[in-house]
Amino acid sequence: MDALDLLINRVSVPRLAEPAPTAAQLDVMFRAALRAPDHGQLRPWRFLTVEGEACRQLGELFVHALQAREANVPDEAIQKARKMPLRAPMLVAVIARVQSHPKVPGSEQLLAVACAAHGLLLAAHAQGxxxxxxxxxxxxxxxVADGLGLAADEHLLGFIYLGTPEGSLRRAPELDPQAFVSRWDATR
Incomplete structure (x- = not known):
């Protein structure tokens, strides 16, 4: 796949089925993630893969999290939380480990982890x-973070759901870059 085509046409794929990515495909995805911009080479990212029985267990963790927040959680909310991790054969938890650093603020580290997640998404799309x-x-x-074993200085940035696309991919909406770009005038 051409790199520019990949960058311009990648889309989120919410309807996923078996099979999960292969070990070789995952290796490529994580290699791409590790190429994210990383000021200070802090490598502030960590990933957890969740598949098989662990997806069901993650659903139970979600249920317990809801129940810890509120005594009378509606049954429909419990069922929804339980089923969330079952929408794909594999999930990757994206984790930021924010470190104290004199030149790299925590916000930059979070951005680096988001870039790593985007690299993983791009590598997934490139491999189908x-x-x-x-x-x-x-x-x-x-x-949920504690249930996943995250340390106090780690933040869960979300889950990347991975699998085989069901049906055809939607087309990325065509946006006009001029709607988002302007020239700075230093003379003002």
């Missing part, structure tokens, strides 16, 4: 693997 980055309230829940 369907992928979508999902966040939501449970991605930012400390109960």
């Amino acid at each position: 693997v369907g992928a979508v980055w999902r966040t939501g309230e449970l991605s930012h829940d400390r109960f």
Whole structure:
């Protein structure tokens, strides 16, 4: 796949089925992720793969997180949380490990991890693997982070769902760059 075609036409693929990516495909995805811009070479990222029975267990962790927040969680919310990780054969938890550094603020480190996640998404698309980055309230829940074994200085930035696309890919909307770009006038 041509690199520019990949960059311009990558889309999120929310409907995913078996099979999950192969070990070789995953290796390529993580190699691409590790090429993210990284001021200070802090490597502030970490990833967890979740598949098989672990997807079901993640759904139970989501349920427990909801119940820890609220005593009477509606049954439909419990069922929805339980099924969330089952929407794909594999998930990758994207984790930022923010470190104290005199020249690289935490916000830059979070941006580096987001770039790493984007690299993973691009490498998935290039290999024909369907992928979508999902966040939501449970991605930012400390109960979930603790259940995944994250340290106090680590932040869950979401989950990348991976699998085989169901149906054809949607077309990326064509946006006019001129709507988002302007020239700075230093004389003002």
